[in-house]
Amino acid sequence: MKTGIKIALSVAMLTSLSFGGEQFAMSDADRAMYVEMSENNPADIMIADGEELLEYMGGDAGLAKYFGVSEDDLPAYIAGFPRYIKKFDMVVGLDQVIQAMMADGGHKPLKLKSGNMFSIMAYVKSIANGEKINIDVTANKQMKEAYALGLKTYMTKRGGRGLSCNSCHSPDVIGRVLRTQPLPDLSAKGVKAAATWPAYRMTKSSLRTLQRRFQGCMKNALLKVIPIGSKEMVALEVYLTDKSKGAEIAIPGLKR
Ligand code: HEC
Incomplete structure (x- = not known):
């Protein structure tokens, strides 16, 4: 299904960041589609x-x-x-x-x-739907290292524009809107992101995984795209999954 939502995200749009408060910037048609799809996730x-x-x-x-x-x-x-x-x-x-x-x-x-x-x-x-995320980033040396690498990868500024994941996803930017898209805060404890991926992305008309989503952000923000399954990617997933610890798993998610 074609959604008609344009996601021509580019870093140039960062200059158009504005404070959007609680607004959820979707057109009425897109919102209607979201409601319909959440009842019947493709x-x-x-x-x-x-x-x-x-x-x-x-x-x-x-x-x-x-x-x-x-x-x-x-x-x-x-x-x-x-x-x-x-x-x-x-x-x-x-x-x-x-x-x-x-x-x-x-x-x-x-x-x-x-x-x-x-x-x-x-x-x-x-299979784990309804179960709470129970990742343990202190379970052993390897998990501790992965967490540290994930945090580092998340914070490191890269690419021509010198952006990090944190540039767009830190608490400082909560409520801001990049073009029509509210920037989700991923750094706070209790965010549900990791509990809701894999998800159906309406703008891509397909099922995507969390690491695939990271790649989308990397591409949009002109950061060199890191391969799925690489040490850094898994580490990023470890870092963000820890933020969702305790959140109830609900797969498939539904995303813009
Ligand atoms: C230029 C700003 C920007 C940068 C840099 C950026 N993102 Fe994003 N990201 C966004 C926007 C905007 C959305 C929401 C898009 C939407 O609503 O469709 C998003 C969505 C996400 C989501 C989905 C959140 C959810 O609730 O499901 C994840 C996960 C994510 N980003 C991870 C990352 C990671 C990891 C990095 C660093 C590699 C990163 N992002 C870098 C702008 C950015």
Whole structure:
């Protein structure tokens, strides 16, 4: 479905930042579409596809077995990603574990950036719907390092315009509007962002993951785009997921 929402975001627009208070700058037509889609999220069908794709790897039971947890404990375990997994000796996102599970099962692993991977990942995270995010960034040395790297990546100014994630997402800019888009504060404790991705993006007419969303911001703000699954990307996800700790997982989200 074409949305008609223009997202010609460029950094030049930063000069048009203005204080918008609580206003939510959507046209009436866009707002109506948002309401309609929140009752009937188009990503539900992609999640159903993801569930089907997981089936050839044994479905939920296969996943629980791969993680080494019981099926009952699966939702809480999923709600703790990204996490350090000894077997990989790395802090990994759900998508990377799914990829490893495919490879170990003798299947050709899906690319992290593929639509089918986004669908499977959304399905897997939706298993934890209703569960509270329980990431533990002090669980071990590796998580502490990932958190520190995430914070650093978030704060580091890059690109021709010298912007960091924090330039647009810090508490100082709450209530400001970049073009028609209110800038979401991501740095406060209790923001729900990480609990609502993967999400359907109306402006992209597709299901996207959190790391894919980061890439969108990097592209828009002229920061060099960091690859999905890289150490920095997972670290950014760790940092922002910690901000959403305690938030109830509700997948698929619905975003502009
Ligand atoms: C030039 C300003 C700008 C910069 C720099 C920027 N963002 Fe954003 N970001 C936005 C805007 C505007 C939105 C909301 C867009 C919308 O409403 O569709 C957004 C949305 C997001 C969201 C979705 C929030 C939600 O509630 O779901 C995430 C996550 C995010 N940004 C992460 C990042 C990260 C990580 C970086 C650094 C790599 C970054 N952003 C850099 C402007 C920016």
